Amino acid sequence: MLNCGLEVLRLASLGCGREENWFESLIFPGTVSSLALLHYPLRPCATPQAAMDGDTPLCCQDHADSVLVTLLDTFQYPGLQIWREDGQWMEVPVRPNSLVMNIGQTLSAISGGRFKATRHRVRDILVDRFSAAFFLEPKYDGDITVRMFGTEGEDNRLQSEEEVIKHYGPWLIDKMRNKPEYRDFVALEFSTV
Numbered sequence: 001m002l003n004c005g006l007e008v009l010r011l012a013s014l015g016c017g018r019e020e021n022w023f024e025s026l027i028f029p030g031t032v033s034s035l036a037l038l039h040y041p042l043r044p045c046a047t048p049q050a051a052m053d054g055d056t057p058l059c060c061q062d063h064a065d066s067v068l069v070t071l072l073d074t075f076q077y078p079g080l081q082i083w084r085e086d087g088q089w090m091e092v093p094v095r096p097n098s099l100v101m102n103i104g105q106t107l108s109a110i111s112g113g114r115f116k117a118t119r120h121r122v123r124d125i126l127v128d129r130f131s132a133a134f135f136l137e138p139k140y141d142g143d144i145t146v147r148m149f150g151t152e153g154e155d156n157r158l159q160s161e162e163e164v165i166k167h168y169g170p171w172l173i174d175k176m177r178n179k180p181e182y183r184d185f186v187a188l189e190f191s192t193v
């Protein structure tokens with residue numbers, strides 16, 4: 001998966017007129033890339049209202065990945081949906097022997113928005129669902145203010161509310177800290193001490 005993702009980035013670099021290993025120093029040494037083996041268990045009860053979008057039950061809410069690119073094996077399970085520019089959700093067709101690739105927020109920022117982060121979600125297909133997601137990510141201290149098309153440091157779409165965060169790891173941690181789920185979790189932790 002890593003080699004496949006790196007090959008995609010090499011092709012993207014060449015396509016954008018950069019040398020083919022342009023991304024390597026952002027990723028190595030010390031990439032925080034990970035492979036997630038995901039299981040969405042069948043809910044033992046009716047879908048809670050918070051997991052419904054109108055009539056559509058969801059097991060993973062609308063989001064874009066933080067990463068450079070994600071390579072996803074959905075093991076031919078349906079349910080993955082992407083947000084189209086015309087404002088509709090589209091089901092990603094199941095295609096055997098293929099991976100789905102999502103563009104992440106970091107690649108989007110670094111390319112000045114030329115590669116657009118893929119908004120996606122997973123419809124609850126009301127059976128146990130499995131997938132494997134490889135998140136290709138920079139190294140912890142990778143400088144995410146670099147830009148493929150000059151004007152280094154401009155277009156800081158990855159800034160936190162208070163300040164521009166220059167490095168991938170601290171930006172990711174700041175982003176997680178500001179997620180409602182994480183805030184709820186921390187509140188819960190403190191309330192039990």
Ligand SMILES: O=C(O)CCC(=O)C(=O)O
Nearest residue numbers: 038065074080122131133
């Ligand atoms: O399971 C899937 O098909 C998508 C998972 C996903 O979007 C994620 O883990 O970020």
Ligand SMILES: [Fe+2]
Nearest residue numbers: 063064065120
């Ligand atoms: Fe995702």
